[in-house]
Amino acid sequence: MHSSGLFKCSIWGLIALIVVALSGCSGKGNLNSASSPTTNPALSKTTQASESPTNGVAAKGTVHIDKLGERRIFVYLPAGYESDGERYSVVYMHDGQNIFNTNTNTFSKDWRVEEIIDQLVVEGKMEKVIVIGVAASEGSERGKEYIPFPEASIPTDGTSAEEFTQYFIKTVIPYVDSAYRTIPERDHRMIMGSSFGAIQALWMGYQHPETFSSIGAVSPATWVGNGRMLEELAKESEKPELKIWLDMGVAEGMPIDPLVNLLLSKGFIYGKDLFFQMDPLGTHDEKSWNRRVHSPLIMFAGKGARQTIKLEVSDYLTLLGPEASDLRLNSVATMDNGMDYTISDGVGYQVLNPEVGQVDKTGKVNFLKPEPLIVSVSFQGVTKEHQINYDRYVKVLKIYLKSLVIEEQGDEILIHLKSSAEKLKTTTKYLSELVKSIENLGIYKIKEVQEDSILIVFNTN
Template sequence: MKKIIFIVIFALFFIIGCSSLRVEKQSEVKNLRVEEGIKKIKLTWDTIKDKRVAKIEIKRNYDDFRKYFKRIRELSPNENSIEIEHPAYLLMEYKVSLKYKDGTESKGKSITATAKHDSVFLDEVDGRKMEIYLPPSYKKDKSKRYPVIYMHDGQSMFTTTYLGNNWEIDKIMDRLIAKDKVEESIVVAIYNRNRAEEYIPYEDKQQQKYGNFKKSKSKELGDFIEKKLIPYIDGKYRTIPTKENRAVVGCSTAGLYSLWEGINYSNLFSMIVSVSPSYELGNDKIFEEMKNTPKKNVKIWIDVGTSEWDPKPRKMIKILLSKGYVYGKDLFYYEVKDGEHFSTSWKERIEYPILLFKGKKLERKVVEIKPEVEVGVSSRTNELSEMVNPVAILDDGVKYSLLGSAEYFSLDNKAGNIDKWGNFKFLQNKDFEIEVKYGNIKKKIKIEKKEINNEEKRLGIRR
C-alpha cells in the first residue's frame, strides 16, 4: 500500500513539473528606441508577435529618487510606436511592458529620454545653469538687439519644468509678441542652488534651525550676476546692454531677493518685479533697509494673492511711497483676489509687469475700475484685513490695485466707514455702500454684513 501511495505522489510531482516546464517565458518588447522632438518624444519598438499579449503598457518615472513609475498610456498589441508630450531638457525614464491575457505582466524594458525646445536653450556660466528664451525673430534678424528679463528660480520658468510646476514664460512671451503687445525680449532664467542662503540677504536664525542656512550668500550672487553673468549674456547674445533694457523678477523668497538686488544693484536694472514676496525672512530687515535707502531710478512691481494673504507687501508699498516713488508711474501693487502662493497663480498675472517693462503702449490710461471686497488673515501674523480693493484696468490690459491712489466714500457713515487705504469697518450690524472714485471714474460696491461674517467664519475668525 505504501508503495502504491509513493508511486502516485511521485507521478503527481512529475506531471506538475512537466507542465511547469511547458509554460512559456514572458516575452518583452524588442529593439526599444526613442526619437527626441520639440517638447515631445517618440517611442518605437518591433511589432509584437506573441499572441498571448493583451495590451502594451507605457509608464514614466515620476520620482527620480524612488523610481516610481506611473502609467501614462495603454496600447493594443499590434501598435509599435507612440508620441508623448515631454518637458524639454528634463531627463525621464520610460518603461514599456506587456500585459498578458492571463492577467500577468512582463518586467518591462526601460529607456531614458529628454526632449528639445524650439525657443529655450540651456547655457551655463561658471557652473551656474541657466535657461535662455530667445524671441521668434532672433534667428531671422541677425542685426536686431533685445532687452533682457532676468528671472530667479530658473528651474521653474519655462515649459521645461516637470509636473506642470512652471510659469510657462515661453508661452506667455510668444503670445504677447504674437499680439504685438510687447517688445521681443530675451529671458534669462537663472537656476538657484541653496534658495535660503542665496535669496535671503540677511542673517536668519529661524532658517538656521531648519539646517539649510549657514550664512547669507545674496551679496555673492549679486556680485556674480553683475560681474560675470550679465557680461556673459551681453557678450554671447544680441542684447541691448543698458540698465533701461534689463528687468529682474523673483517670487516668494526670490521676490524678497529681487527687491533687494534691484535696489542694491540699481545700476543694472530699470525694473524690479517682486511676486508674492516673503519679506518676513531675515527678521523683517528688508523694511529697515528700504526706509534707509534713498529712492532709486527704478520701476517696482509688487503683488500678493488674497488666498496667501500677507499684509507686509502693503507695508512695503507705504515705505516706498514715503521715499518718493510715484504710485502708478514707477510703483505698482496688485492684490489678486483668490491668488495663491503657487506658479499656477503667478503665471496668470506675470504679463502685467512684463507689459509695464517693455509693452508697446508707452502711454497708458485707466479705462475701468473693478472694486473687490476682500477678507484675509495672514498665515504668518494672524492679522485680519478687511478691505475694498479697486482694481484698475488699463487700455493695454494691465491690471493693478489703486490702493491709496483712489478715493473712498462711505454712503452711510453710521453703518460703516472706510479709510484712505480701503480698510472698512462696520459700525452697525447692517450692510452699507461704498463709492470708489478714481479720476472721472466712479463705482459703488455693497459691503454685506452676512457675507463678511460667513467669510470670517470660513477663515476661523472669532469675535
C-alpha cells in the same frame, strides 16, 4: 517687527485663505530639438518652446537650456531672433527651472512666461525681449542664495546671498551679453523673482541700480529675517532710479502694505515708477504668478498707461497685528496698456447705504450694522458697484477664534488669554491688543475685559 512675526504670518495666512474660500471668487508639452541661437553657444542644450496654441498667436519664441558651469540657464529668445539681427532688452528671472514649460519645474507647475510674452508681443503691448531664467540651487542652498539676511529656518547668515549677487552680476550677465544679442545697458535689464526669489530680486536690484532699471518682486517672502527687508530699505538714504513692481495674493497672508508705504516714503511715485497689485484670488504658486506676470513685463518693456478701461473691486481682511488689522476695499484697474494694478490715489468711494457702514478715503471699511454694505467705486470715469458681505466676515472671525482657547455662549465668546497665548506662542498683551483692534471693524463688541480673559459678542442688530 513684533517678535512673533512668524506666528503672525502663519496664522493670518490661514485667515486670508479662509476669506478667499468663503468669497466664492473665483499637462506639460514635449520639448523638441531646435537650432542653436548662437553660432557656438557654450555647453548649450537647445530645445523648442511649447507648441500649445496661445489664442491664435502665429509667431512664437523659442526656449532652450544653456549651461554656465554646473548651473542651468533657461533662455527664451523672441520670435525672429535667428534671422532679424536685432538686439534685445533682457528680463532676468530667479528660479529659472519654473518659469517656462520645460518639464523642469520644482512643483509640477510653471509660469509659462514664454506664452505670455508671445501673446503680449503679438497684441502690441510690449517689445520683444530675451528672458534669462537662472536655475536655483537645490534644497536649502536656494534659500542661502536668495535671502540676504540671517534667517534661522533655512538656516543662513546672509553671506551666500551676497556671493550669489556678485556671481550674477560679474558672471551671469557678462556671459549672457557675450552669448546673445542683448542691449548691454542697465536701462534694458530687469530682475524678477517670486517668494524667496522676489526678496533676492528686490535686494539685488535696489542695491545695484547701475546694473538694472526695473524690479519685479512677485509674492515676496516679507517675513524672512523677521521683516529685515523693511529695516534695511528704511536705512537707504537715496532713492535709486528704478521701476518697481510688487504684488501679493490675499491668501498668502504676508505683509506687503508696509513695503509699499516705505517705498512711497522714499520718493517712488505710485503708477509711475512703483506699481502694486493685491490679487484677491492669489495663492503662493506659479498659477497665480502666471496670471499676474504680464503687468511687470509691460512695466519694463511696454507703453505707459494713460487711462483705465476696466475696474474690478474686491474686499479682504488684514490681521497682521494690533497696528495692522483692517477690512479694506481692493480696486484693481486694467489700464489701456494692458497692466492691472491696485489703485489708491484718486479713487472715489460712495457708500450707498451709509446707515450700514463707512469707507474712508484709503478704502478701509467698518460696519455700523450687521448687514451687507454697498459701495460705489470710481476711478478715471470708470465706476463699479461692490457689496461687502458682513456675514462672510463673521464666519471668518469665528473660524479664527476656534484656533484660540475659548468658551462659546451663543453669540458671546469668552477668550482665555493666557492659554491662548501659550497655544499660539505669543503674549497675552499682544493677543489682548489684537482682539481690541479687531473690534474697530464693527463685527463684534467687547463686553467685558478681565486680567486673563476677554468676553466678546457678535453684533446681531
